[in-house]
Amino acid sequence: MLSISCYNLAKGTVSSKKEHQENTPRHGVDSVIILFHLSPGEIAHFFYQDDYNDLFRATQRTDDSGYLRMALYIPHNLVITFTNLMTVYPALVIPGDSLIVRKLYQNDQTSYEFQSTKHIYANFLNELEKKYGFFYGSLQLSPDMNIEYYLKEIKNRNAQRLQLLREYGRIDTTGSSLASYLRKEIRSVYIMDFCAPYYTKNFNYREKVPPEYTNELGTLLNELNCDTCVTSPKYRLAIRNYLLYLTRDSLSGNNEFTTMFRNAYSSFTGKSRDVALFITMKSYLEKDNSEAISHLPYFDTKCVNTGYRRYIDSLVKRESRALDSTEGSNSMLSDLTGITIPFKSIISEQKGKIVLLDFWASWCGPCRAETPAMKALIEKYQKEDLTVIFISIDDNKDKWATAVDQLGIKTAGKHYLLDSKQPLCRLVGIPPIPRYILIDQSGRITAFNAPRPSESELSLKIEKLLHNNSIKITAK
Known part of the structure; x- marks a missing residue:
């Protein structure tokens, strides 16, 4: 496929x-x-x-x-x-x-x-990906990797990518500006890779990263303050990764969001600042971060881009109405037997339980890769009031049903097929997939873009909902 x-x-x-x-x-x-x-x-x-x-x-x-x-x-x-x-x-x-x-x-x-x-240049990135990596960057940083080797490798990959671009440029007789555009794309990937040691899990950058490495990274900020680059997704990813580097000492801490928001405003200028502020607000709102919601007035005053401000405002409203709107609740899904059911009925049947929606498809590699972790999660909470609802956006019903059997998840939860043209997909922002939405016992969305089952943060959110519910029961 x-x-x-x-x-x-x-x-x-x-x-x-x-x-x-x-x-x-x-x-x-x-x-x-x-x-x-x-x-x-x-x-x-x-x-x-x-x-x-x-x-x-x-x-x-x-x-x-x-x-x-x-x-x-x-x-x-x-x-x-x-x-x-x-x-x-x-x-x-x-x-x-x-x-x-x-x-x-x-x-x-x-x-x-x-x-x-x-x-x-149509096939340039295709050749670049095959030889030196582009879409996925140069190499994966592991916790035990030698930092000197890693730095040497990403510099070598960067030089090889630029050399391939020069080879294309020698036969470009049109005077195209695309070479300059692609050079910035390559540079963005290099910056993304350079930032990796500061947010890679279990990589102790304090002990492993020498001062000169950090000093060189500090000089890259000027390149990211580029008003003409903001339409590039690679560039926006580079800004996100650089923000993680700037916020490295506060990641997973109580002041993670406020530190990143402050870094976004103080470290960037012009359109790049708007991108940094927008990326920060969007990512934390999707994680249902209460501090992000409280910072909405500050974002409105500090972000110049009206499109970004309107988007963040609509995101807050979308999360609250995604499942309650008439369009979303009336979207029709079909189960494995072919019976069609409105989404509102599927959710109402689980009232009083924690619900985890898993949007996936049989052709989605990352979705299938999460299956073992999802099965382990279901096993962990099998005695609790947790229901996992698998919602596939497959185009082929037979391939969907076959994948359910192959993955061994037929009895692990409830299964439904959703036509991607149904309003529910648009309201919750599907695709991309995999995508997870966590709903509490009262039917309220508590994580519009929940962590993946392979991430420990998802269990922490479920534990919190179980704990809060037990307190309410005791109080009664």
Whole structure:
């Protein structure tokens, strides 16, 4: 199954029309045409991310000849990432572009390559990912890794990426500015990797990181204060990682949010400051952090970007009405027997219990990877009033049912299938997945974006709800 993740869209619209010609369809300067040459009847799952870091999804199927045409509205450069199982294939498109996507078969292996009608860099990120890593960064930092080796490795990877970019530049006769754009993308990944020692779990940076490493990281802040970079998701991730570095001594502490909010305001300038403030508010509101809610007035006065302010305001309102709204509660789901049930009935049946909603799909690798931890969580609280409701957004009912059996979760909780076009998906922000929502005994959302089962924070939230409920019962 093919999944497509699209990043860097301010607002996207998707349309499809079967196309059997490779000539470029006429389209505007603020759109891109994507022509797929895949297997007959292959499903393309399409995700794109806007400037507020929200993902949206559309699904299309190729015709009997393996062709599919999609049109997207894009106001600026866009990185599209195709994923087949656990392999990623990124491509770069620009407004007014046409991208041809071909499926290749070599030595019983499937891969993809890209060609643009406007520039030579369409397949650059794809080649970069294969050779030196881009989408997932350079390498994973482990708690016992030698910091000198890690620093040397990320510097080598950065140099190799830039060298590949120079090789592309030698054959670029158009005078394109894309090389400069890609150079900033590569630099953002380097900064992200550089910050990793300060927030990687169980990595003791106080003992392992030498002063000169920290000194060099301090010089990178000027690069992040870049007003022209804010449309890049990689750049926004670099800001987030740098904020984690600045807040390193307060992470997991009582003043974690207030310290990060202060760092976001005092360390960044211009549009970068707005990005830093927005990222901080959004991430902690999604964790249901009470301090973030109390800081809403400060955010409104310190953030210049009106779009960010409106988004945060709508996020607070969305979390409170996601499950209670008429649209959300009337969304229809089907169980394993094919019976359709409104969402409000599914939730009302669990009144008085803690409910954990698990949004997933059979084709989602990270979702499946969380299964052992979820089963352990269910086993841990089997004697408590906790119900796990698995909600799949699969397009194929048979594949969903097969995955439920294969993963051994049929009796672990309740199972429902949700059409991604139902209002509930939009209201809770699905995809991306996996996604978890925690609901208390009164039916109130207590974690709109709960930690994953593999994270200890989820058990702590459940324990807190169980403890609070026992106090209420004792008081009665």
